[in-house]
Amino acid sequence: MAEIVDARGLSCPQPVLMTLTKIKELSSGEFEVVVDNEVSRENVSRAATNAGWQLAQEREENEEFHLVFKR
Amino acid sequence: MKNVFATRWGIIVVGAVIGVLAALLQKFGNPGNMGICVACFERDIAGALGLHRAEVVQYLRPEIPGFVLGAFLSSLLVGDFKPRAGSSPLARFLLGMCAMIGALVFLGCPWRALLRLAGGDGNALFGLVGLVTGVGIGTIFFRYGYSLGRTYRQGWGVGLLMPIVMAGLLVLVFIFPQTEGQPQNGVLFYSVKGPGSQHAALAISLIVGLGVGAIAQRSRFCTMGALRDLILFNHWHLFSGFLALLIFAWITNIILGQFHPGFVGQPVAHTQSFWNFAGMLVAGLAFALAGGCPGRQLFMSGEGDGDAGIFVFGMIMGAAFAHNFGLASSPNGIGPHGIAAVAVCLIVCLCIGFTNLKKIGE
Numbered sequence: 001m002a003e004i005v006d007a008r009g010l011s012c013p014q015p016v017l018m019t020l021t022k023i024k025e026l027s028s029g030e031f032e033v034v035v036d037n038e039v040s041r042e043n044v045s046r047a048a049t050n051a052g053w054q055l056a057q058e059r060e061e062n063e064e065f066h067l068v069f070k071r
Numbered sequence: 072m073k074n075v076f077a078t079r080w081g082i083i084v085v086g087a088v089i090g091v092l093a094a095l096l097q098k099f100g101n102p103g104n105m106g107i108c109v110a111c112f113e114r115d116i117a118g119a120l121g122l123h124r125a126e127v128v129q130y131l132r133p134e135i136p137g138f139v140l141g142a143f144l145s146s147l148l149v150g151d152f153k154p155r156a157g158s159s160p161l162a163r164f165l166l167g168m169c170a171m172i173g174a175l176v177f178l179g180c181p182w183r184a185l186l187r188l189a190g191g192d193g194n195a196l197f198g199l200v201g202l203v204t205g206v207g208i209g210t211i212f213f214r215y216g217y218s219l220g221r222t223y224r225q226g227w228g229v230g231l232l233m234p235i236v237m238a239g240l241l242v243l244v245f246i247f248p249q250t251e252g253q254p255q256n257g258v259l260f261y262s263v264k265g266p267g268s269q270h271a272a273l274a275i276s277l278i279v280g281l282g283v284g285a286i287a288q289r290s291r292f293c294t295m296g297a298l299r300d301l302i303l304f305n306h307w308h309l310f311s312g313f314l315a316l317l318i319f320a321w322i323t324n325i326i327l328g329q330f331h332p333g334f335v336g337q338p339v340a341h342t343q344s345f346w347n348f349a350g351m352l353v354a355g356l357a358f359a360l361a362g363g364c365p366g367r368q369l370f371m372s373g374e375g376d377g378d379a380g381i382f383v384f385g386m387i388m389g390a391a392f393a394h395n396f397g398l399a400s401s402p403n404g405i406g407p408h409g410i411a412a413v414a415v416c417l418i419v420c421l422c423i424g425f426t427n428l429k430k431i432g433e
Contacts, residue, residue: 009158009221011362012296013213013303020304036224038151039291042077047304063153063224 002030002068007040015040016047023051026071030056033067041065074149076289082308085290086315092279093186093316094323096134099271103329103338104190106320107134107283108183109365110174110354111339113383114390114399115267116240119259122387123394126254127265131244133273135369136237137280142288142373143234144281151288154230156377159219162423163361163378167385168392169416170357170365175390175399176350176409177201178340180365181294181358184351185313187340189320191332197344201351206298208352209359212424213303217360219427222378230375233383237373244273266339288370295355295364339402346405349413356420 005022007015015035022031033044045055048069057068075081093106105111111128118129146152174180177198179187184202187195209217247257254263262268270276286292290312297313300306324330334342341347358364361382363371368386371379393399398412406412 009155009223010218011158011222013299013362014218016304017213037153037155038074042074042291046308047306050306 002032005031005033007044008034008036008064010040011037012039012043016043019044019048020051023048023053028071030068030070033069034064035067036064041067074289076286077291079308079311082290082292082312083315085286085292086312087319088286089283089292090189090316090319090321091323092283093182094189094320094327094329096271096276096279097329098327099275100269101271101276102266102269104187104192105179105183105266105339106186108179108186109135109138109369110171110180110386110390111178111183111266113171113365113386114175114394117387117390118267118394119261121258121260122391124260125394125399126267127262128267128394129254129260129262130267130270131240131259132270133241133244133277134280134283136241137277138284138287138366138369139237139373140234141281141284142370143284145285145288146374149289152230152375154225154227154375154377155222156225156229158222158378159427160378160381162219162427163382164385164388165419166357166361166423167368167382168389169419170354170361170382171386171389172393172398172412172416173350173353173357174365175393176405176413177347177354178400180354182316182364182366185294185317186320187337189317189330190324190337191330192337192340193332193334194337194340194342194344194347197347198351201348202355203298203302204348205352205355205357206295206359207302208356209424210299210303212360212428216429217424217427218429219360219362222376225375225377229377232377233372233380241277248273284370284373287366288374291367292370293364293367295358296367298355299359341400341402341404343400343404346400346409346413350400350409353413353416353420356424357416360420360424
């Protein structure tokens with residue numbers, strides 16, 4: 001089960017800060033970020049991929065975006 | 072569908088387009104180095120509605136409703152319209168007031184700071200250093216866990232409120248249009264001299280406002296976010312749009328003969344460098360703590376963000392306070408209570424910052 005970063009209801013820069021904090025904790029592996037707006041989806045994707053992680057899976061459920069990153 | 076506006080080239084093009092349009096608005100009649108100034112224009116709207124009675128800054132600037140309605144239509148079209156609210160509204164209202172008061176000590180929002188520099192106003196450099204400092208202080212709060220809390224989904228009705236209010240303001244302009252040489256028509260006040268009397272034709276202002284609102288909504292253009300992301304994450308994405316605005320406004324100004332380098336006698340500006348710095352420091356901190364520059368707050372309010380709408384109303388209230396109680400500057404220098412206003416607003420922002428550090432002790 002991938003670790004989950006719940007950034008729903010939060011606006012920038014907090015979802016990105018939470019994602020980068022998780023990236024600092026994990027040198028490799030998998031984690032999932034949950035956001036509920038398009039801007040956070042774009043910003044989190046951009047930040048994680050810039051940090052060398054791959055967006056392995058992305059799905060939208062109930063107006064929430066689930067982004068799974070792997071490295 | 073990929074959002075091309077949110078790519079690196081997308082944000083650069085949006086910044087460039089805004090820079091060119093802002094410089095053109097000056098050519099078409101808006102005040103010098105004030106093609107677009109969210110703070111000044113909301114201040115003018117406060118004056119038009121009689122919330123303050125500074126006679127030289129009263130005009131219901133159509134660009135502001137245009138920004139909100141452009142963002143509203145764009146977000147509706149692409150599915151970005153998401154009614155939401157509930158993240159510390161009172162704190163956001165007070166941050167909006169502080170942001171406006173700080174901006175009116177400098178005489179401009181971050182957009183105008185760039186446009187002033189692009190027009191050759193050296194005083195803007197002190198404001199921009201203040202802005203960077205204020206946003207930088209804001210990033211320290213974020214590093215220590217500052218958050219105004221989560222926002223929550225709301226019904227459509229809540230999301231529609233801000234676009235409806237802005238459409239209502241436009242209706243007032245059409246019902247009570249400006250009459251040549253008259254300071255009032257019905258419920259709206261108009262400046263007959265000063266910056267409030269200088270404006271592009273209504274249709275031009277409105278069309279530019281709608282267009283900028285739409286492309287800024289799609290690109291997430293934010294002048295505060297540009298500096299914040301650079302300082303906090305070393306991310307250059309938004310900053311590239313910020314730079315594009317400056318460079319393209321500057322080039323357009325040179326072509327149009329609107330570039331006049333210097334410090335003294337610049338349009339709607341004063342030369343008290345420290346207070347240019349300090350006013351913008353307060354504004355930058357308030358924008359950072361509220362999560363968006365004044366333009367971005369308008370665009371988000373168009374997307375259905377009620378918290379951003381609260382911030383906008385805070386700014387309008389701040390403008391009323393600033394001009395009713397001598398807090399705002401003028402080309403002659405800072406207002407009689409400008410120094411006290413900067414101090415009080417800085418304390419308010421710091422209190423909001425320190426009291427919302429959620430992760431202390433975790």
